[in-house]
Amino acid sequence: MTSIFEQALGDEFARLHPMMQRRFGVGLDSGEACVGRGVMSSIRRGPWWTVPFLQIGRLRNILVPDVGRDVPFVIENYPYRDGLGRETVTFVRSYTVPRRRRAGRRPVRFDATMVLDEGRVLDYLGTHQHLAVDLDLTVDAHGGLVLRSEAQRFHEGPVSFRFPMLFSGRAELHEWWSDDDRSFHVDLEVRNHRFGFLFGYRGTFTCEWLAASDAPSRLKPRRTEARL
Template sequence: MAPVYRQILGSDFDRLHPNVAWRYSIDSTSGVAQIAAGIYESVYVTPALPPPFFWHFAKRNALPSKTSRMVPFTQRHFCYRDELGRECLAVLRAFRYTTGTRNLNSLLVAGRSGLVDYFGDGPELLYPIEPSVTPSGELLLESGPMRWLGKGPKLGMRGMFSAQLKYIEGWDDARQRFRCDATVRNPVIGEILHFRGWFTATDQACTLPDIPDEAWPLDLVDREA
């Protein structure tokens, strides 16, 4: 199987900066995981979120815990094929706040009609993702409207309820490290959250039994839209 981004980007994958292409070249047959560590220079979570919303999604590893600056973090990538035969890239982020570690987990899947990002341990949220490559070789991810995967009434996630993600990752030649910038916005609230900073990364040998439990969602979800 090809890596998830190569499957979706096709020949555009080769326009990525070589170091960014290396970052996303592992797949379920590679026998490696990728371990990154760095600093989020800015982490922001809007105070406009209703407390029950914040408690629910933060507890389920779908939101950072609080606004802060200069937060050390790790980000681990694990690849596997799920029970539906889809190539998957699990992204496990750990925010090392001084008050304790909080996690933000997501699962990128090369789906039937494009790239899908499932957020949280449930998973809790679904984002259809449109990846592209910038003229300078950065990876740019832009989402369609968020879908809620939780139980209960299916609230509309368009218009005033929509939340859209933008993520960009590139290589800083001057400092010889990666930079990343993630933002989620709502048309009414504005910026819901962001985290941006820098990191370095290395490959690490990893077989299927080595993949941690949190890389697998609690429920297998075949919904992709």
């Protein structure tokens, strides 16, 4: 069995830079987790009216309301099998924003868990997997990965509906390896087609790989959502 990303990309996976192949080869079959540590050179958000939207997302670790420069962060990718038997990979990011550190407050978290559904990676966002997002993955000319969010569904108790994109944003993430500084680079922007830029970050990090066949409980969602 190959990783969920290799299955989603198919032959395109071989076009990734070898370091990107290792990073996105994390899975139960590889028996490895990937923990990245680095610095976000910038974390940005849109105009003032985006703040309430971001603050609501913060309650379930879906969005990051803080901004800053040179912000230390950690990203933890662990494979595990969820309660529904699906191979899952955590994408949990923790940000140590300076003003929160000075106040003795815990880092901000952005939680995501990814599974494979009919050949496409599905991203569950938040501590309770409330938001399910289809991801489109492509490989750029330099062996980097480009991830674009597509349709989104909201699930909470008996409520389930396709989330109107008028009230949400589409994410585009570029991640690549640089042989110059021997580091991974990441650049994310979230935009609404009518209101423009909502949120984004840009940074660099290095990784260590750890033997793993399960994820720590602190990284797993509090609720596993069966709906796709």
